[in-house]
Amino acid sequence: MADLKELRIADDLIVSGNLKVTGEQIVTSTSDTTIKDNTITLNKGASSLPAAGSGVEIESNGSIVGSLVYKSSGWDFGGANLTNTGNISADFVGLNDTPANYSGAAGKYLKINSGANAVEFITIDTDQVPQGSTNLYYTDTRADARITNAGVTSSTVSNWNSAYGWGDHSGAGYLTAIVADSIDNTMIDFGTTGNKVNTDNLPQGSTNLYYNQTTTYADADTRIAASSIKALSDVNSGATPTDGQVLVWNQSLGYYTPGAPASAVVNLRDSGTTSGTVSSISTAYDGAKKLATISSFSLDTASNTKVQINFAIEVVQETPNNATIGIFRAINGNAMTYGSPIAEYSSPSANNHFAFTLYDSVTANSVEYQVVPKFDSGSTNTYQFSNMSFTAIEHIELSGLLKDVQTSSLASGNYLKYNGSNWVNETPSISNNSDVQVSGPNANHVLVYSSGNSRFENQDPNTLAQQINFYSLQGVTQPSASDDQKLLKYNHGTSSFVWTAGIDVITEVVDDTTPQLGGNLDVNGNSIISTGGADINLTPDTGGRVVIATDLVVQGTATTLEVNNVEVEDPVMLLNKHSSQPANNSTDAGLIVQRGSSENNAAWIWEEGTDRWVAATTTSTASATNITITANADVQAGTVYATATTAQYADLAEIYEADDNYEPGTVVVFGGEKEVTTTSILADHRVAGVVSTNPAYLMNKDANGVAVALRGKVPCKVEGAIKKGDVLVSNAKRGTATALAPESANPPAWCIVGKSLENSTDTGIKVINIVV
Numbered sequence: 001m002a003d004l005k006e007l008r009i010a011d012d013l014i015v016s017g018n019l020k021v022t023g024e025q026i027v028t029s030t031s032d033t034t035i036k037d038n039t040i041t042l043n044k045g046a047s048s049l050p051a052a053g054s055g056v057e058i059e060s061n062g063s064i065v066g067s068l069v070y071k072s073s074g075w076d077f078g079g080a081n082l083t084n085t086g087n088i089s090a091d092f093v094g095l096n097d098t099p100a101n102y103s104g105a106a107g108k109y110l111k112i113n114s115g116a117n118a119v120e121f122i123t124i125d126t127d128q129v130p131q132g133s134t135n136l137y138y139t140d141t142r143a144d145a146r147i148t149n150a151g152v153t154s155s156t157v158s159n160w161n162s163a164y165g166w167g168d169h170s171g172a173g174y175l176t177a178i179v180a181d182s183i184d185n186t187m188i189d190f191g192t193t194g195n196k197v198n199t200d201n202l203p204q205g206s207t208n209l210y211y212n213q214t215t216t217y218a219d220a221d222t223r224i225a226a227s228s229i230k231a232l233s234d235v236n237s238g239a240t241p242t243d244g245q246v247l248v249w250n251q252s253l254g255y256y257t258p259g260a261p262a263s264a265v266v267n268l269r270d271s272g273t274t275s276g277t278v279s280s281i282s283t284a285y286d287g288a289k290k291l292a293t294i295s296s297f298s299l300d301t302a303s304n305t306k307v308q309i310n311f312a313i314e315v316v317q318e319t320p321n322n323a324t325i326g327i328f329r330a331i332n333g334n335a336m337t338y339g340s341p342i343a344e345y346s347s348p349s350a351n352n353h354f355a356f357t358l359y360d361s362v363t364a365n366s367v368e369y370q371v372v373p374k375f376d377s378g379s380t381n382t383y384q385f386s387n388m389s390f391t392a393i394e395h396i397e398l399s400g401l402l403k404d405v406q407t408s409s410l411a412s413g414n415y416l417k418y419n420g421s422n423w424v425n426e427t428p429s430i431s432n433n434s435d436v437q438v439s440g441p442n443a444n445h446v447l448v449y450s451s452g453n454s455r456f457e458n459q460d461p462n463t464l465a466q467q468i469n470f471y472s473l474q475g476v477t478q479p480s481a482s483d484d485q486k487l488l489k490y491n492h493g494t495s496s497f498v499w500t501a502g503i504d505v506i507t508e509v510v511d512d513t514t515p516q517l518g519g520n521l522d523v524n525g526n527s528i529i530s531t532g533g534a535d536i537n538l539t540p541d542t543g544g545r546v547v548i549a550t551d552l553v554v555q556g557t558a559t560t561l562e563v564n565n566v567e568v569e570d571p572v573m574l575l576n577k578h579s580s581q582p583a584n585n586s587t588d589a590g591l592i593v594q595r596g597s598s599e600n601n602a603a604w605i606w607e608e609g610t611d612r613w614v615a616a617t618t619t620s621t622a623s624a625t626n627i628t629i630t631a632n633a634d635v636q637a638g639t640v641y642a643t644a645t646t647a648q649y650a651d652l653a654e655i656y657e658a659d660d661n662y663e664p665g666t667v668v669v670f671g672g673e674k675e676v677t678t679t680s681i682l683a684d685h686r687v688a689g690v691v692s693t694n695p696a697y698l699m700n701k702d703a704n705g706v707a708v709a710l711r712g713k714v715p716c717k718v719e720g721a722i723k724k725g726d727v728l729v730s731n732a733k734r735g736t737a738t739a740l741a742p743e744s745a746n747p748p749a750w751c752i753v754g755k756s757l758e759n760s761t762d763t764g765i766k767v768i769n770i771v772v
Contacts, residue, residue, distance in 0.1 A: 079108075098209070266300040267394035271371075275386040277317070282379040284598055285326050285372045287337040292390045293382070296333060296368035299394060301501050307394040309369060312355035315348055317384035323347040325354075331364035337373065340599045347373065367392075371520065558622070587625040592618065600630050647696035651712030652772070656688065656703040656761040663766045664693035665717040666735040667753055668708060676708060682738075683729040683751045690716045690737075690753065690772055709772050716770045720763055726756040728770060736765055 021421060041055040054074060055069030067078035070267065136142070229235055234255045235247065241258035250257050281289050293314075299305050309327060326341030348354050362485035369392055375381040406427045414425040415434065432437040436447065436456045447456040468475060475496040476488065483499040491498050530536050538546045576589040590613075600617040605627050608616045616629040657674040667687035668676040674687030676688050692698075692709040716727065717736045726739035729751055737753045740746075754772035 011243050024044045052091075079507070110525075110531065116264050154475045160548045204574050204614075225604055231315035245746075251445070267297060267392070267393045269294050269297050271388075271390040273390065274388050276372065276388075277382065277384040279382050280379065281323075281373055281381040281383055283374055283377060285328070285341065285374050287336055287338050287370065289374075290370045290372045291325075291385065292371050293390065294369040294390060294392045296330070296366050299362065299364060304365075306395045307362050307367065307369075308395060309358040309391065310355075310362060310391045311358075312353070312387070312389045313370060314387040315350050315352050315354055315383075316348050316380060316386050318347060319382045320375070322351045323373050323381070323383055324375070326372050326374065327358060328372060329360065329362075329370045330370075331362065332366055336368065336370055339596060341372075342768045346492040347605055356772060420426070438706065522547065577633075588627040590627075592627075594624055600631060603629075649694040649696040651692050651695050651709040651714040652697045653689075653692040653699070653709045655700040655703040655705045655712055656708050657703065662691050662706050662735065665715045666691045666706075667717065667730055667737050670729065678734040679730050680732050680734050681730060682732050683740075685748065685751050687730050687751060690750055690770070711772060713757065713769055714754075715767050716772075717765055717767055718760075719757070719765045722756045722758065722760045722768060724756055726755060728753040733765065 026618055043049065049070075049072055050572045051071075053069035053071035055067060057064050057069075057074075058066040064078075066080055068075045069078070070216040114418050128457070216720045222609050224540075229247075232611045234252075236253070236255050236257040239258050240613040247256040247258060249255075266343045268771050271292035271294045276291065278291060301308075311325075311327075323346075325347050326338075327343045327345075328338060329335055329342050330336040342360060343358050343455070345354075345356050345509060348754055369390075371390055388496065400716050404421075410425055411427060413427060416423040417426045426432070430447070434454075435454070437453075440457045441458050445459055446461050446464060448459045449455070477496065477498060479499050481484070486499040488497040489500045490496075528536060540546055540685055567726070576585065577589065585608055585648040588608050590603060590604050592605075593602040595602055600619055600623070602636050603614070603616050603618045603620070605626070606612075607618070607629075609626075615633040615635050617631050617633055618627050618629055656668075656676045659669065659674045659677045662668060662678065666678065667690055668688050669679045669684050670675050673687050679686065689708040689710055692707040695707050695709065696712065698707055716728070718738060719731050720738045722739055727747065728737040728739055729747055730736075730753060731738040738754065753769040756768060756770055758768040760768060
């Protein structure tokens with residue numbers, strides 16, 4: 001067998017027996033080498049130790065920077081320091097420079113010397129320790145200087161000696177009436193009655209401190225600041241508060257104790273974006289043109305959560321004007337969609353400040369927010385901003401944690417009502433008022449004040465009407481017998497109604513705006529028309545219908561049905577009908593479905609230009625005669641019966657479950673933890689195919705996995721030089737194919753990935769078209 005010049009292994013190389021290398025050098029280019037052996041033997045088999053020793057050297061930038069080498073004289077660290085953050089265990093007696101007088105006795109100190117004996121153990125006192133700068137040794141000179149500074153001389157000592165003998169020395173002016181042996185517990189009276197010494201004449205000591213405004217108010221304030229709030233007599237000193245609690249008064253215990261507040265702020269998130277310029281903005285919201293994002297964050301609770309959104313910005317440039325700012329939200333890790341924002345705000349023109357606050361009620365585990373601009377017109381608009389702040393604050397309602405608040409089944413509009421022991425939530429009703437009593441209410445009942453019961457009570461309006469005299473109404477005079485057959489006429493001058501008779505009472509005839517027919521309405525060949533652009537409305541009563549017993553002909557330009565559902569009993573609907581059918585049709589025809597202002601319409605049309613049915617999305621409306629197709633739409637059906645089909649793309653593929661998300665062009669084999677995986681085996685017999693880029697026909701499409709091309713033309717990753725027609729097999733580089741050398745034996749059919757359709761001299765990895 002010829003010598004192997006080079007062996008490249010793309011995956012792990014496992015040697016199950018011993019590995020013997022007989023060359024002169026082993027070079028590895030890995031970042032880490034892991035050895036399971038307990039012992040590494042260097043210089044094995046040599047008859048003697050080299051003069052340079054045997055060990056390990058460490059190289060940096062082409063130079064040896066450290067070494068651990070064993071020589072005949074011992075271990076050599078290459079002149080480097082030995083540094084360790086833990087302990088280094090050694091026998092101190094065994095060190096080379098351990099003094100001979102070391103006996104391990106306690107109470108001795110280690111002294112560093114020069115010369116042969118580097119260290120020795122001695123007993124020391126202050127004679128061997130030099131004086132520091134703070135703790136000074138005593139000297140007579142220093143003591144004399146201290147006494148002199150205090151003003152004590154031989155003459156003053158003599159005076160005090162004679163002045164302070166035991167006895168009465170009031171005449172000396174120093175002490176008054178001090179009797180020998182009675183000085184203990186005696187108040188000393190310094191000076192005469194009018195000049196007695198008090199605390200104003202004595203300096204403050206270090207223990208008994210004065211309390212006065214100029215010196216010790218600050219001391220008292222410091223004392224208060226250093227005290228715990230638990231030191232107060234009406235605060236529970238035995239309770240241990242937790243984060244977020246406040247002091248709550250407990251009437252039964254008679255003191256304040258830690259408790260939970262009614263609400264809390266648990267999250268504050270900032271987008272981090274403060275300035276920028278966004279260009280090419282159109283009339284639709286586009287996530288690629290967003291101003292800022294508050295990344296998805298977990299909410300403290302999945303319900304009863306309100307997020308306060310604060311937004312402020314300086315508009316530097318808005319070209320042109322009329323921009324709108326939309327706030328968008330995505331929950332639970334879902335992708336952001338830009339159909340309808342949760343809120344919109346009109347942006348001011350350039351050089352103006354703009355801010356708003358939004359409260360968003362969220363029921364979710366996590367939430368993300370984005371702010372996106374759009375303009376009223378155009379597609380190349382620019383929005384430049386600075387000093388922007390975009391934050392979200394999560395608030396949690398904690399009303400249920402208050403001791404005397406008990407809520408259940410909270411609903412919009414609830415309020416708290418005290419029931420004698422607790423505050424409970426209720427939906428407000430008029431009967432909750434203390435001066436209202438409602439008993440057996442029915443439809444149309446009204447509230448009438450009862451002076452006897454001092455409250456409002458519900459009453460049937462017919463009963464109430466029986467209690468009212470018509471002439472008791474304000475502005476109506478009470479009629480007399482002479483007013484029989486008279487009518488009421490309003491007198492503006494007296495602001496009242498008066499009874500009057502005669503034709504002059506009837507000043508105008510008012511049209512009946514809601515006439516009712518006693519029989520059929522016969523137009524007698526005439527038309528029912530409206531003037532002034534008014535509608536003609538036919539509005540049947542609830543449950544009624546508008547029934548047209550013969551043909552309905554609409555001669556306008558459009559028929560609009562503003563209903564939820566349209567039911568047609570006709571078996572055939574004819575579109576694009578002409579009163580005079582042309583020889584050749586020139587307009588598209590079909591159905592268009594509106595999908596909202598932020599999405600294109602959906603269409604199922606007969607496209608006259610290509611003479612085929614088309615399912616697509618379009619920006620065209622019902623008034624279009626030549627419908628613009630923006631994109632082809634997917635069609636879902638059961639079984640399709642057709643004479644022939646064509647496809648834009650090339651290969652036939654099927655979904656297989658994979659152990660990773662492999663990109664198009666990757667060569668896969670059957671195996672791994674799922675159905676398919678990659679391989680590093682040359683000409684692997686398990687080959688399955690190539691991950692398809694755009695399959696013409698995809699089988700098993702709703703399954704999870706990757707689309708594997710089984711037949712047809714498909715892009716494929718290959719390594720090495722390639723010629724058209726080369727047989728391709730799996731490569732040692734995972735996920736790629738390679739061509740066999742011309743002299744290689746033909747592999748079995750089950751090992752072939754496909755055949756090359758391209759030439760390439762590039763020996764690296766590239767993507768080419770192949771046939772599988």
